[in-house]
Amino acid sequence: MLETLRHIVQEVNAARGLEEALDIIVRRVQDAMQTQVCSVYLQDGNNDRLIFRATQGLNQALVDEASLPVGEGLVGLVAARGEPVNLEEAEKHPSFRFLPGIGEEQFHAFLGVPIIHQRGVVGVLVVQQAERRRFDESDEAFLVTLSAQLAGVIAHAQVTGVLESRVLTGAVPAKITGVPGAQGVAIGTAVVVSPGADLYAVPPREVKDRRKQVRAFREALEAVRKDIQVVADNLGAELSPEDHALFDVYLSILDDSTIGAEVVGLIKGGQWAQGALSQVMIEHIRHFERMEHSYLKERAVDVRDLGTRVLTYLQAANQEPRAYPDRAILVGEELTATSLGEIPREKLAGLISVSGSGNSHVAILARAMGVPTVMGAVDLPYARLQDRELIIDGYNGTVHLNPLPEIKQRFQEVLDQDAALSKDLESLRDQPCVTVDGHRMPLWVNTGLMADVTRSLEQGAEGVGLYRTEVPFLLRDRFPSEEEQRQIYREQLEAFAPKPVTMRTLDIGGDKSLPYFPIEEDNPFLGWRGIRVTLDHPEIFLAQVRAMLKANEGLWNLRIMLPMVSNTAEVDEALALIHRSHEELQQEGLTGRLPPVGVMIEVPAAVSQARLMARRVDFLSVGSNDLTQYLLAVDRNNPQVAGLYHSLHPAVIHALEFVSDASRAEGVPIGICGELAGDPGAAVLLLGMGYDVLSMNATSLPRVKNALRNVTVKEAERLLAEVKEMESAKHISGRLDRFLAEHGMEKFIHNPVA
Structure with missing residues (x-):
């Protein structure tokens, strides 16, 4: 079972799109389980129906045509319950519904399992048999396991498939959901940042000077041939003739009559050399990966290595100073501090990273720079976004492609409001941060x-x-x-x-x-x-x-x-x-x-030893980002669990107060330098806890100063006492928003863009 599962998952992961992935699933599952039918139904979120999307054994003419509502029929029952349905005689079940023309009237045994991604049902995987029998436990376990492994792949392929067919080829608007990285709105032009020599990250690009591209490709090929020949000569005395012959295989793969000819053909069709190489090499890599024989399957590694070597030379030959458009939005698989440093600050409007979360290092830097950012946009086909107009909503963590005029206008209004608010707060620059009742709070x-x-x-x-x-x-x-x-x-x-x-x-x-x-x-x-x-x-x-x-x-x-x-x-x-x-x-x-020497309180062990630490040093400073991560056991870089990461979790609030109490008991100053300090509502709580210094990104400083200048210490202490009785981050966040609104600070409430 494990070997079969591995093969199917591997094939589906290598598929070039949703249709190919679904076709692989129904063919391979039918074969593995020796059933007469295997079908996949996918949920259409727009009208809450299950669409007949792929089949092996039923009427393929009705693929994409037949459908039924969630909750109706056996397939709808599986989707509604979110659990398997295993029947010996499907037609006798009260939920059975006959779909005309689909051809399932002769099949009696039915086993359907839900395809669940991020707690939601995205589809149903079904096998059927003419023989009246109940599928055994191993069959059910196999299908459930396969469904769980493929759910993410199917959900991703479903989103990107719609994007590529309807959005990237036309003017259909789309919204991709990620994780808020840095607050703000950006409207600008996408600039794709590709990692060095990654075949899978080369964006398609059309060129006019095809001869120049062909020449560059052939020069890169020749350079790799020479590299391989040098390695072969250096190792000649240490390898057997059989092992040495492997280098001849490498050289033959690069021959102009094989892969080389395919790449040149695509270049002559208008594709740039890097994109043509990427397309051809990935096709051959997938071909080898699908082979059953282990030796041949391992040759995929060799093909990938050769393609990467050629790509490295192509990229080196194409090294030119990059011209960035005004209001550039950097988009990449995983943006780094280095990629931020390569673009002039006045050109940078926003950041979108497919990987990472709102508290990864690049997001923290983005907040420090005041650059609107979305992280964890896993469904974004980023390699195909070069030069496209995008809108970043850093408040809600969304990216808008092909925005309608009214959507663009709404975000432009938010941009203008943010600019106006920043201008209003400029007057506070030289004003001290003093509460209504005269308490001084230094802001660093x-x-x-x-x-x-x-x-x-x-x-x-x-x-x-x-x-x-x-x-x-x-x-x-x-x-x-x-x-x-x-x-x-x-x-x-x-x-x-x-x-x-x-x-x-x-x-x-x-x-x-x-x-x-x-x-x-x-x-x-x-x-x-x-x-x-x-x-x-x-x-x-x-x-x-x-x-x-x-x-x-x-x-x-x-x-x-x-x-x-x-x-x-x-x-x-x-x-x-x-x-x-x-x-x-x-x-x-x-x-x-x-x-002065101080200690950062970032791990639970340091919280419990805060008084002992305070006796040894001159100051304590809480790093709330890592403290939240370790207290909640949530990797702050993992978008899959980003929803569980919340610095206003009751456990974090109690830990912050515990450390503050410990420092004051020893007469040692206590500060906080995590992102929590830059939240106006949370800053009021920290005031109530007795923190001596708040340190934050520069963008947040005027907002926090404005908030603290409108409250008293007593109000902050009462708010803290109220919050300490709450059981969830959601309730605490809501209470802080209401507190800000009660004090005329609605402008600082989260998520101004609906």
């Missing part, structure tokens, strides 16, 4: 790029609560030297002086891996990251701390913060290294005292 910013500095100061930032030192590391192809780090840190400290700047020591691992220091783990967020990495590599930690201390000379506005701490031993070890660095630099002539 989270930074990582020099571009953040100007924006932060323009918004009235009073300091930096989190400088992400890993960002300069991420933007390089090697570890920056101590002197390079000193210069980078000095720029940050000078830009904000005399305001305090809190520099977090290197926090890599999890979703932030360095290309030159890869960390391969099955569960990276519970693995080697943050302080664990730098304590295991004290040479990295010492160089960074020395660079920070040198950069602080004469400015004296540095604060050092330790990430991902889970026990007091880590704090003690890190403090010993910091003191050692300081003493060594004093011997070299450094003046000044050791700057």
